[in-house]
Amino acid sequence: MILNFSDKYTNFGLLFLRVAFGIMFLFHGYPKIVGGVDEWIKLGQVMEMIGITFAPEFWGFMAAFAEFFGGILLILGFFFRPACLLLFCTMAMATTMHILKGDEFNIFSHALEDAIVFFSLFFVGPGSFSIDKKLVNN
Numbered sequence: 001m002i003l004n005f006s007d008k009y010t011n012f013g014l015l016f017l018r019v020a021f022g023i024m025f026l027f028h029g030y031p032k033i034v035g036g037v038d039e040w041i042k043l044g045q046v047m048e049m050i051g052i053t054f055a056p057e058f059w060g061f062m063a064a065f066a067e068f069f070g071g072i073l074l075i076l077g078f079f080f081r082p083a084c085l086l087l088f089c090t091m092a093m094a095t096t097m098h099i100l101k102g103d104e105f106n107i108f109s110h111a112l113e114d115a116i117v118f119f120s121l122f123f124v125g126p127g128s129f130s131i132d133k134k135l136v137n138n
Helices: 007-034 036-050 056-076 080-100 105-124 131-137
Strands: none
Touching: 007 036, 007 056, 007 105, 036 056, 036 080, 056 080, 080 105
């Protein structure tokens, strides 16, 4: 027996994935976004691992912004692809940081998995149950 899933189920699956990941990144990014400049500098100093030594507060703010506001945008399906791109870059950098620190796979696998999901979602899109879809069709 071959299961024939309609677009309705595919779009529901994308909605569930967007909302679940969006909520997780809201909670993950909230302490970073409200942590202020000191927290942003600490986050941004990770960029030194790849030779970028200027403006650590900017890079840290962008990581916090990507996680917190990217989570909101994921949930809404609004500016979905730019949000996925920012989240992919943030998770790719987190993965790189863990690898360069010499962390084991069990440590960096979570960031790597998230990067893979965001990279994939960038191409798949938000599905029908999204603000982006409503704006394109109207």
